[in-house]
Amino acid sequence: MDSRARALALIAGFLVLGLVPVVAALTHQPFYLDLFRRIMIFAIAAVSLDLILGFGGMVSFGHAAYLGIGAYAVAIPAFYGIDNGIVQWTLALGLSGLAALLIGAVSLRTSGVSFIMITLAFAQMLYYLGISINAWGADDGMRLARRSQFGPVVDLANPYVFYYVVFGLLVLLLWLGHRLIHARFGMVIRAVRSNEPRMQAVGFATFRYKLAAFALAGAVCGLAGALLANQTEYLTPSYMHWTRSGDIMVMVILGGMGTLFGPVLGAVAFLLLEDLLSAWTVHWQVALGPLLVLVVLYARRGLYGLLPGGGPHG
């Protein structure tokens, strides 16, 4: 009964997301297309972080690094005239996954506060690398001459097409994520969060599973970065700044850690609040802070937990 109500609420939510372009077209407000596309891109990033943060218990404070790598993987080839989308997005997935594999291989040897700090340090290293490379725009960044090219049918220059590409990717990610967290691999990373010494005692070499999850999350966030570069048609190292990692983490916590749909809700809430409140004051986060405190104190599973039947994820 509860789970049916929750399913209905989620389906309704996705219908709304799917209908945004129609409403935007009817009301001649293309701005909403832009806003909700941006929301879904950050939702993809937040879902990828939740895989390691919420399900795996790995508090990575450097997730924006992969967002940046994905954006660079689009912008640098484009700068040299390679605007084939398959090439760019494959690079985004591969390079950010590889970076996460290397960063994870070092970071996952620590835990707790050390892990938080070391992931933060790696991300900041990449950020400073970004602002110091003059050929690729340094801290000014650089404009993307064209969005990623996928042939005449899937033309990202068309805002509606681009919207449904992002929408499709988000739905695909949630579906794959749902399979993953209930498969053997997902059971392992969730049990590691629950009790890692116990996992080792029953015979799991936990490190390799954590590392795989970390790399996978990095790769998916890299894809979000590729989408973000296309969204803004601009590359800036600030995509990798630590405050950006913080934003993504807030989306996950606000929406509900350890749930698949929570981070999507978190991204919607965070970016809508930003949009509404920043028109009113640049210090809009003054309002976000108390909200976050309330959610953490009173909603165990974030906004997702407030949905009917939105209890712990089986």
Add this chain to the structure above:
Amino acid sequence: MAEPLLAVRGLRKRFGGLVATDGVDLDVAEGETLAIIGPNGAGKTTLIGQLAGDLRPDSGAIQFAGADVTAMSASARSHRGLARSFQITSIFRDFSALDNVALAVQAHAGHSFRFWRPARAEARLREPARAILEQVGLAGRADVVAGTLAHGEQRQLEIAMALATRPRLLLLDEPVAGMGLDESQRMVQLLRALRGRHTLVLVEHDMDVVWALADRISVLVYGRVIATGVPEAIRLNAEVRRAYLGGEVPA
């Protein structure tokens, strides 16, 4: 005696100035139940930690099932047939009892880089897990969230998880700690059923449990084994009596 299943030689571990394990030698034969007893602070937990692979000894060697496992991780030892229960209950609290045991089965049923098929639909994991829950008397509690089980049931669940790894040797760290009389008796019955079929190494404070189960007893005092023998010999050993608070007979 045939080659022992577990052979510990000259095991030593110090923490700063404290020598927690001071040259321990132990032999455990296949099929026997060895109880390790000793007063608080004797180094029982440190010893178990080294046997299970959580702690590295400073020196000495641990042979298990014909291989030197001294430098092996806990998970590698599990795959050689060594299983353990923890002194402080260690389970996956937010998973069902059946999930807990199925995870232990999963650890020994091929790799877990499988991303597609729901693990809860794998009969290969669930069926053995159900059978083991039945064996430890938790069949009716399979779908209960483990963290909400009664304390005694959680300890039974720990034994089930250890059994699910199909161990040759079970290391049991105070299996009846914190239990009431009823729960404790049920646990002794369970362990008695395992005796003989599995090799057991039991660290225990409760001497009733030790007398009920042990084939042999080793007495650990200040990191040293001061006596090893059949229960009757240990009961009569003068040095053991002295170690237990000025001559008070353990029983």
